[in-house]
Amino acid sequence: MTKIAFIGVGNMGNPMARNLLKAGHQVTAFDVVPDLLAKAAEAGATAASSAGEAVAGAEVVVTMLPAGKHVDQVYREGILGKAPKGALLIDCSTIDVATARAVHEAARAGGYAMVDAPVSGGVGGAEAATLTFMVGGSDDAVARARPVLENMGRTIVHCGGPGNGQAAKICNNMMLGIQMASVAEAFVLAEKLGLDAQRLFDVSSTASGQCWSLTTYCPVPGPVPTSPANRGYAPGFAAALMLKDMGLALQAAKASGADVAVAEKAASLYQDYADAGEAGKDFSGIINLIRARASAE
Numbered sequence: 001m002t003k004i005a006f007i008g009v010g011n012m013g014n015p016m017a018r019n020l021l022k023a024g025h026q027v028t029a030f031d032v033v034p035d036l037l038a039k040a041a042e043a044g045a046t047a048a049s050s051a052g053e054a055v056a057g058a059e060v061v062v063t064m065l066p067a068g069k070h071v072d073q074v075y076r077e078g079i080l081g082k083a084p085k086g087a088l089l090i091d092c093s094t095i096d097v098a099t100a101r102a103v104h105e106a107a108r109a110g111g112y113a114m115v116d117a118p119v120s121g122g123v124g125g126a127e128a129a130t131l132t133f134m135v136g137g138s139d140d141a142v143a144r145a146r147p148v149l150e151n152m153g154r155t156i157v158h159c160g161g162p163g164n165g166q167a168a169k170i171c172n173n174m175m176l177g178i179q180m181a182s183v184a185e186a187f188v189l190a191e192k193l194g195l196d197a198q199r200l201f202d203v204s205s206t207a208s209g210q211c212w213s214l215t216t217y218c219p220v221p222g223p224v225p226t227s228p229a230n231r232g233y234a235p236g237f238a239a240a241l242m243l244k245d246m247g248l249a250l251q252a253a254k255a256s257g258a259d260v261a262v263a264e265k266a267a268s269l270y271q272d273y274a275d276a277g278e279a280g281k282d283f284s285g286i287i288n289l290i291r292a293r294a295s296a297e
């Protein structure tokens with residue numbers, strides 16, 4: 001049994017905290033939204049009235065927050081200097097690499113071990129404890145984090161030093177965003193050419209166009225019955241979150257000098273889709289934007 005503070009019990013954090021409780025840990029939770037905190041308390045967590053109160057006496061602190069500015073603020077105001085020295089800090093939020101590395105440095109200077117451990121697998125993976133964790137930090141910190149992460153996920157990959165978990169996450173999601181846009185364009189082109197969607201799927205799912213966006217998450221209804229296209233593009237993985245991750249990738253590319261011309265174009269498509277009021281739809285719904293543009297020409 002480990003004393004764990006869990007800060008940010010939203011869509012992902014709530015089921016992750018539940019899985020820590022299920023594994024027999026003592027969890028103290030904090031969230032700025034009282035209803036979400038109450039939901040975590042119903043599941044067996046102790047509700048704290050602030051991040052500082054949650055981390056007092058904690059051996060491990062897990063954060064699952066929206067973005068870098070929240071992580072930076074919660075670390076500065078609620079964790080560093082308030083959690084016991086030597087506590088292990090695990091940030092599972094998806095944030096920019098620069099903030100992740102700055103927070104690592106502040107944690108190290110404060111006498112804490114830290115890992116950045118963003119996840120892939122969505123709310124379904126969080127509920128089923130099958131998340132993939134991409135972890136950045138020292139060998140020692142990652143070794144300490146591993147048994148805790150194993151209660152919430154199935155695959156844990158040590159990606160290197162501080163911030164490298166975030167680097168892996170945004171590189172992966174940049175590929176995903178581009179691939180989904182490319183699959184969507186191909187299906188719209190097929191429609192224009194009179195090629196049946198199922199036939200294109202039958203060919204490409206076993207040919208060189210094969211990728212996860214096609215075989216697991218096909219953006220047209222039919223070929224993959226479990227994909228969001230079969231339920232009106234209800235998420236899944238919302239376009240807003242894809243746009244966030246593409247933005248983080250573009251930001252990291254600019255800061256590091258990498259050329260990501262295709263990602264820039266794909267990101268502009270998700271931006272247009274979100275601007276059209278579809279930010280809450282699954283990101284595979286991008287095909288509807290591409291189809292609408294095609295018909296207009």
Ligand code: NAD
Pocket residue numbers: 007008009010011012013030031032033036051064065066067070073074092093094095119120121122123236237241244
């Ligand atoms: P969410 O908005 O549902 O949860 C974030 C929680 O943090 C909210 O409950 C919010 O009230 C809380 N919060 C914000 N500021 C706070 C503060 N100062 N103190 C305490 N709590 C605070 O978001 P989510 O979908 O759970 O995602 C969390 C993170 O995981 C994000 O970084 C997201 O990009 C990433 N992620 C999400 C998914 C997904 O499918 N939802 C998948 C992979 C990664």
